[in-house]
Amino acid sequence: VGVRGRDIVVLGVEKKSVAKLQDERTVRKICALDDNVCMAFAGLTADARIVINRARVECQSHRLTVEDPVTVEYITRYIASLKQRYTQSNGRRPFGISALIVGFDFDGTPRLYQTDPSGTYHAWKANAIGRGAKSVREFLEKNYTDEAIETDDLTIKLVIKALLEVVQSGGKNIELAVMRRDQPLKILNPEEIEKYVAEIEKEKEENEKKKQKKAS
Template sequence: MASGYDRALSVFSPDGHVFQVEYALEAVKRVIWKLHRYLRRWRKGQGHRCSSCEKRSAMKLQDTRITPSKLCLLDNHVCLAFAGLNADARILVDKARLEAQSHRLTVEDPVTIEYITKYVAGVQQRYTQSGGVRPFGISTLIVGFDHGDNVPRLYQTEPSGIYSAW
């Protein structure tokens, strides 16, 4: 029972919830996805990441070559998997790719997994408080290897902007 508390982003309900963020979490809960395993680098330095998502059967008229994927490459060493609304994910992935490219051009090093995760979570958090926009209806897993490091990194972000390492 929202009763008027879900009309604005910055209005809290009497029990301390922001309903717009909870609606975004509901969009995430409708999608089933799992990260199964993470493979180690090969001897030549090639990083391989293995993730899996629910694969829906294609309809007769659907062109499977242009169907959006739930796995996106942000940089050559960072992959983002998401659950939720595809349209929201496209916006967030474009912003993350632009930040990764900008970081590489400015600092001349690839982004760290934690840095790009903080950036994605920051964008998600800003959209929970800004006027004229709504929270992103996606939750993400960001996976990859940091530059010069053989340790796999895995982070999760939520629509509220919270992120955590696994």
């Protein structure tokens, strides 16, 4: 799930349950492409690794050539073109990933783009990819408003609420990354996520009580 706020962009993914002895750190679906751009993906992890590495090289070469970081649209277009080439190449198969690409342009504008395996890309205010994307997108269509993204905390809560539509067992299966203007990507730790989940549960209970009072 990706949501574009006023001065923040938030990415949230459902964490796969890992084997007991596996290092959790090595199973990541969110990664930085440059200081001002990051990406979340759904699909084949090995395919994503190739796309991410190519995109990172392109970001660095753009910095060396132009002496400016890439815009979010530029790197999205690069990734989409790479995917599209693989749909037409002989003896190759398309990349099996969809991606949400978020970040800030140098004028400080937050951006959110989505690309699919065919190589198309679009700009969004909020979107979801992967398993359960349809129900999450329906939730976002109902609940994404200017008030819902008024502050950074409200934007983060909106992403968590959207993920809780499809994620079982609350906050421990959620991974969240936030990016603010002129600040590097920050991955929230489980304690911070649980704090937000607890606040959401509390708000839900209060709303239920209000409804019951009105009904009685």
